[in-house]
Amino acid sequence: MREDGEYDKSEYKERVAEIEAGISNRQPSRSNESRIEQLDIEATITPNATNFISNLARIWFDLAPELKPRFQKLILPVGCFL
DSSP states (O other): OTTTTSSOHHHHHHHHHHHHHHHHHHSOOHHHHHHHHHHHHHHHHHHHHHHHHHTHHHHHHHSOGGGHHHHHHHHOTTOOOO
16 A cells, blocks of 8 residues: 555554554464463373372382383382382
């Protein structure tokens, strides 16, 4: 519209500023996006981690004997402190 002469330079700049403001208001900021992702990750991991930790004994007893050393190293990477 600027090229067609419908807007002069100042009207064009005002219109562009309005459009850019509208766009920035509709798009979430990067910090909000990362916060939403963090909340989604926490909401997903927390119940799974709690379930895993709560069932360690059951998981241990259900494992095949050849997998127990790997599982133990996963849970206690530096070994037992007893």
